[in-house]
Amino acid sequence: MHRTKVKVIEDALDANTTIANANRDDFDRHSVTVVNLMSAPGAGKTTLLQRVLKDMKGVRVGVVEGDVQGSLDADRLAHLHLPVVQINTDSGFGGECHLDANMVRSALRSLPLEEIDLLIIENVGNLVCPAEFKVGEDIRIMVASVTEGEDKPVKYPLMFRACELVIVNKVDLLPYLDYDLELFNHHLDGVHPDVPRMFVSAKTGEGIEGLRDWFVELASKRTAGAAN
Amino acid sequence: MHRTKVKVIEDALDANTTIANANRDDFDRHSVTVVNLMSAPGAGKTTLLQRVLKDMKGVRVGVVEGDVQGSLDADRLAHLHLPVVQINTDSGFGGECHLDANMVRSALRSLPLEEIDLLIIENVGNLVCPAEFKVGEDIRIMVASVTEGEDKPVKYPLMFRACELVIVNKVDLLPYLDYDLELFNHHLDGVHPDVPRMFVSAKTGEGIEGLRDWFVELASKRTAGAAN
Numbered sequence: 001m002h003r004t005k006v007k008v009i010e011d012a013l014d015a016n017t018t019i020a021n022a023n024r025d026d027f028d029r030h031s032v033t034v035v036n037l038m039s040a041p042g043a044g045k046t047t048l049l050q051r052v053l054k055d056m057k058g059v060r061v062g063v064v065e066g067d068v069q070g071s072l073d074a075d076r077l078a079h080l081h082l083p084v085v086q087i088n089t090d091s092g093f094g095g096e097c098h099l100d101a102n103m104v105r106s107a108l109r110s111l112p113l114e115e116i117d118l119l120i121i122e123n124v125g126n127l128v129c130p131a132e133f134k135v136g137e138d139i140r141i142m143v144a145s146v147t148e149g150e151d152k153p154v155k156y157p158l159m160f161r162a163c164e165l166v167i168v169n170k171v172d173l174l175p176y177l178d179y180d181l182e183l184f185n186h187h188l189d190g191v192h193p194d195v196p197r198m199f200v201s202a203k204t205g206e207g208i209e210g211l212r213d214w215f216v217e218l219a220s221k222r223t224a225g226a227a228n
Numbered sequence: 229m230h231r232t233k234v235k236v237i238e239d240a241l242d243a244n245t246t247i248a249n250a251n252r253d254d255f256d257r258h259s260v261t262v263v264n265l266m267s268a269p270g271a272g273k274t275t276l277l278q279r280v281l282k283d284m285k286g287v288r289v290g291v292v293e294g295d296v297q298g299s300l301d302a303d304r305l306a307h308l309h310l311p312v313v314q315i316n317t318d319s320g321f322g323g324e325c326h327l328d329a330n331m332v333r334s335a336l337r338s339l340p341l342e343e344i345d346l347l348i349i350e351n352v353g354n355l356v357c358p359a360e361f362k363v364g365e366d367i368r369i370m371v372a373s374v375t376e377g378e379d380k381p382v383k384y385p386l387m388f389r390a391c392e393l394v395i396v397n398k399v400d401l402l403p404y405l406d407y408d409l410e411l412f413n414h415h416l417d418g419v420h421p422d423v424p425r426m427f428v429s430a431k432t433g434e435g436i437e438g439l440r441d442w443f444v445e446l447a448s449k450r451t452a453g454a455a456n
Contacts, residue, residue, distance in 0.1 A: 040268050040353070041355045042268060042373070067383050068356060070382045070383055072379050097356035124356070126325065126355070127269045128323055128324070129357075145270070145375065149270050152270060154297065155295050155300065155301075156296055157296070158323060177401075
């Protein structure tokens with residue numbers, strides 16, 4: 001019985017990998033750099049995007065919003081006048097807790113890839129399963145909020161290990177929390193010692209300029225590579 | 229293909245229901261009231277338990293801690309000198325994002341049910357799948373932190389619909405957030421209008437006495453029922 005269950009899961013992951021590779025091919029053909037943005041619920045992914053995407057210095061951005069239900073996040077980005085597609089994962093079985101490659105593939109039909117340099121895929125808020133399903137991205141970013149406590153890298157190690165950047169958000173609240181930034185760094189070093197980390201506040205704007213530059217440079221690398 | 233996938237999932241849920249009912253029988257035989265405590269990562273479930281379980285007015289409490297990895301949460305409760313069992317869900321496939329009935333069943337062997345009136349099962353931090361897997365509980369409680377924003381009932385409706393109490397934690401941070409409590413209540417009313425809600429701070433202790441009384445009364449109901 002256990003063996004059968006494992007077999008089914010492996011098949012599901014293989015199918016996901018196949019479709020993720022197809023997405024990857026489409027992104028490559030259009031020279032689109034793709035970010036898979038992951039976090040726990042309420043860590044501030046959408047608020048970060050509202051801040052960062054205001055002025056991307058010529059980089060053309062598109063966004064895929066993943067939520068179990070609703071289009072609140074996509075609505076919040078409407079004023080930026082970017083191509084935004086909302087994916088809802090609630091069809092059947094109470095809602096999927098992550099985006100998979102096929103959901104992203106279905107969204108691609110509604111996105112003008114030829115007019116996008118950087119595609120940001122905001123995953124469902126969850127610290128477990130999104131790390132297990134690649135969607136064709138170049139880069140994975142984890143957003144951790146200081147209000148969640150320092151112990152999350154220990155409790156959700158795969159998520160913090162599977163990313164290329166950790167954004168620590170809501171640092172404006174540090175004076176009101178018993179949060180030990182050194183302890184967080186220590187826990188993060190335990191699972192992913194070399195991962196770069198940026199400390200920001202989507203509310204006050206602290207660190208946002210640096211994050212924007214990081215995104216702009218990421219997109220430029222691809223464009224420069226494609227030009228060669 | 230799609231039909232096959234649905235069939236597998238239905239089978240998995242049926243197996244879970246069967247084992248949840250077996251857990252339920254064991255709990256009934258020992259007159260144990262069982263709470264399934266759910267939230268997003270970092271909402272403060274363990275800190276709440278540290279506060280509430282300090283003096284339970286004669287009610288004998290046991291705890292099951294569910295985490296993907298580690299025993300940090302169980303360690304934090306050690307000073308309370310209660311029976312605590314840690315479940316790790318990380319065997320295979322990068323970690324399960326929820327507790328299921330079989331995991332809880334495996335923990336029951338290590339718990340002296342005959343010496344427990346109230347068993348609190350702290351689920352994996354996740355706002356999607358824990359709501360889909362019953363473990364034999366009487367009551368489900370959702371902990372929502374004000375730092376997560378007001379929109380979570382809209383984005384994760386099943387979780388807020390499947391619970392009998394919503395605890396809104398970290399109200400000590402309200403002066404430093406743009407959080408609209410009325411808007412949260414409005415969103416919660418939209419998915420579960422009659423659910424009771426308690427506003428607390430595990431940090432300052434605000435509302436904790438009321439929550440403790442709620443737990444004590446919950447456990448007493450069962451004991452009174454068993455005496456008849």
